Amino acid sequence: MSGFTRYNKILNLFSEQRSSWTVLEISDELKTPSSTIYRIVRELVLAEFLESAAGSYFRLGPAIIKFNRIINLSDPLVKAGQPFLKKLANENPIESVNVLARLYGNKVMCVADYKTPFFKNNTSYHKGKLMPLIYGATSRAIIMKIVGKNLEDLLKQETFYDDNDKDTFFKNLKNDNKKGYCKTEGQVDKGLIGFAVPINNKKLGIEASLSSIFNSIDFLPEHEPTIYANLTSYALLIERYINQIFDDIQNYHQISS
Amino acid sequence: MSGFTRYNKILNLFSEQRSSWTVLEISDELKTPSSTIYRIVRELVLAEFLESAAGSYFRLGPAIIKFNRIINLSDPLVKAGQPFLKKLANENPIESVNVLARLYGNKVMCVADYKTPFFKNNTSYHKGKLMPLIYGATSRAIIMKIVGKNLEDLLKQETFYDDNDKDTFFKNLKNDNKKGYCKTEGQVDKGLIGFAVPINNKKLGIEASLSSIFNSIDFLPEHEPTIYANLTSYALLIERYINQIFDDIQNYHQISS
DNA sequence: CATATTTTCTTGTATTTTGATAATTTTAGT
DNA sequence: ACTAAAATTATCAAAATACAAGAAAATATG
Numbered sequence: 001m002s003g004f005t006r007y008n009k010i011l012n013l014f015s016e017q018r019s020s021w022t023v024l025e026i027s028d029e030l031k032t033p034s035s036t037i038y039r040i041v042r043e044l045v046l047a048e049f050l051e052s053a054a055g056s057y058f059r060l061g062p063a064i065i066k067f068n069r070i071i072n073l074s075d076p077l078v079k080a081g082q083p084f085l086k087k088l089a090n091e092n093p094i095e096s097v098n099v100l101a102r103l104y105g106n107k108v109m110c111v112a113d114y115k116t117p118f119f120k121n122n123t124s125y126h127k128g129k130l131m132p133l134i135y136g137a138t139s140r141a142i143i144m145k146i147v148g149k150n151l152e153d154l155l156k157q158e159t160f161y162d163d164n165d166k167d168t169f170f171k172n173l174k175n176d177n178k179k180g181y182c183k184t185e186g187q188v189d190k191g192l193i194g195f196a197v198p199i200n201n202k203k204l205g206i207e208a209s210l211s212s213i214f215n216s217i218d219f220l221p222e223h224e225p226t227i228y229a230n231l232t233s234y235a236l237l238i239e240r241y242i243n244q245i246f247d248d249i250q251n252y253h254q255i256s257s
Numbered sequence: 258m259s260g261f262t263r264y265n266k267i268l269n270l271f272s273e274q275r276s277s278w279t280v281l282e283i284s285d286e287l288k289t290p291s292s293t294i295y296r297i298v299r300e301l302v303l304a305e306f307l308e309s310a311a312g313s314y315f316r317l318g319p320a321i322i323k324f325n326r327i328i329n330l331s332d333p334l335v336k337a338g339q340p341f342l343k344k345l346a347n348e349n350p351i352e353s354v355n356v357l358a359r360l361y362g363n364k365v366m367c368v369a370d371y372k373t374p375f376f377k378n379n380t381s382y383h384k385g386k387l388m389p390l391i392y393g394a395t396s397r398a399i400i401m402k403i404v405g406k407n408l409e410d411l412l413k414q415e416t417f418y419d420d421n422d423k424d425t426f427f428k429n430l431k432n433d434n435k436k437g438y439c440k441t442e443g444q445v446d447k448g449l450i451g452f453a454v455p456i457n458n459k460k461l462g463i464e465a466s467l468s469s470i471f472n473s474i475d476f477l478p479e480h481e482p483t484i485y486a487n488l489t490s491y492a493l494l495i496e497r498y499i500n501q502i503f504d505d506i507q508n509y510h511q512i513s514s
Numbered sequence: 515c516a517t518a519t520t521t522t523c524t525t526g527t528a529t530t531t532t533g534a535t536a537a538t539t540t541t542a543g544t
Numbered sequence: 545a546c547t548a549a550a551a552t553t554a555t556c557a558a559a560a561t562a563c564a565a566g567a568a569a570a571t572a573t574g
Contacts (some may be wrong), residue, residue: 260561278550279551292553293553295552295553299553313550313551
């Protein structure tokens with residue numbers, strides 16, 4: 001273990017399932033002497049990436065919240081998309097969860113979400129949640145714009161049931177790309193149906209999607225055109241807004257240098 | 258520069274005011290050779306604490322968002338307090354911003370907020386924002402419960418205009434402690450008036466406050482008893498809920514070990 | 515207050531980091 | 545597609561630091 005890895009390995013132990021650890025537990029888990037872990041944890045506490053909790057446990061610290069706020073204020077995708085999610089939700093014909101997601105390594109991460117007040121189900125789509133790459137409209141709208149070797153690399157880690165499953169996947173992807181949007185049902189959460197369109201910005205290296213998720217029981221086929229129209233127009237708005245933010249950043253850097 | 262410091266120094270350059278940096282800019286700022294910075298930045302990008310943006314700029318990366326979500330799901334204060342903020346807001350007689358804040362080093366940080374839909378002003382109180390330690394009801398409700406050497410250490414860095422200013426500060430603090438709540442006007446944002454009560458949990462090491470902030474023009478003296486009653490009762494609810502969460506954690510660790 | 519637990523300190527040795535420079539890759543403008 | 549400039553990675557020996565193991569200190573617990 002060297003470099004940032006030694007810190008990152010410890011930080012990555014803190015998960016949704018297990019959000020507090022003692023030094024000895026970390027030491028066991030990473031098979032590293034406790035004296036070493038004590039030193040590293042102390043450093044992380046000093047930097048407020050960890051903080052000590054009751055009973056000699058440690059948990060993630062406030063530095064994370066601080067940096068997260070800076071991302072919220074400055075990430076072009078979040079900045080451009082966040083304000084539109086509520087509007088999109090209000091124009092949908094039925095109760096919905098609306099999500100802005102982006103590629104994150106070889107997973108997809110939700111970076112902003114808005115749920116209408118009376119939406120019944122709990123969805124997997126929450127800000128910060130990592131989603132599977134090949135399931136769900138949200139993810140597929142992102143990868144449908146990726147081609148060639150990039151797509152190959154991305155899917156390298158994914159396993160399909162069989163060749164047939166794989167073929168169907170690629171066929172659907174091509175089809176979706178032709179239509180311009182994605183629709184999946186029950187792939188991520190049972191009883192939910194999702195629609196998504198891609199959001200891209202080559203200059204900023206943004207590979208993302210905008211999606212609306214509904215309860216299957218609420219959904220009627222005649223809703224589909226409206227849903228699609230809303231998604232498409234808001235995706236366009238967001239893309240335009242991202243470009244504007246990009247120009248602002250450019251200007252800012254030119255002026256200050 | 259050694260240990261985590263070298264990573265932390267770079268991460269801490271990314272701020273609200275300046276959220277993207279090039280390697281050369283970082284190198285200039287930290288007076289460190291660019292070959293070194295390239296290496297460190299690459300490590301941080303690999304761990305997704307940074308990501309590359311357009312024009313060879315870097316910005317904070319998605320790992321932050323991921324960890325922030327884990328905090329939201331697991332931090333006892335956020336978990337206990339978040340659900341009550343909206344309820345508190347709805348019981349207030351006028352439009353309000355409602356904030357849960359806690360001590361963070363020698364600053365105060367807002368960890369959850371809820372603003373009523375028609376609140377006019379923009380307040381400084383947003384989740385993740387660092388607030389001054391000695392100004393504003395939110396902060397003062399926290400420090401009014403801290404005594405002796407702890408208080409001394411905490412205030413060591415703060416500067417008062419003069420001795421008179423300092424005396425008034427301590428007199429007010431004592432007074433507030435007697436009353437059980439804090440009230441300040443225009444100390445953080447002009448035109449706003451804030452009320453706050455402390456939230457404490459010795460076992461979990463939580464030093465926090467719950468506050469409601471109003472537009473001064475909306476506020477009438479007859480509102481004060483209701484505001485105070487609401488804050489006090491919700492603070493109690495949150496404290497109780499924190500205890501319950503604490504017990505849950507205890508049980509969880511006992512069962513799993 | 516005594517004991518158990520957690521945390522920090524100490525030390526020689528092994529490992530890692532550093533930074534100047536060179537080499538390579540990427541980008542942007544014809 | 546070509547070229548020049550810029551951005552990024554690779555190399556390597558010197559310098560700095562992390563490491564492990566146990567001892568010591570501090571802190572929590574009953």
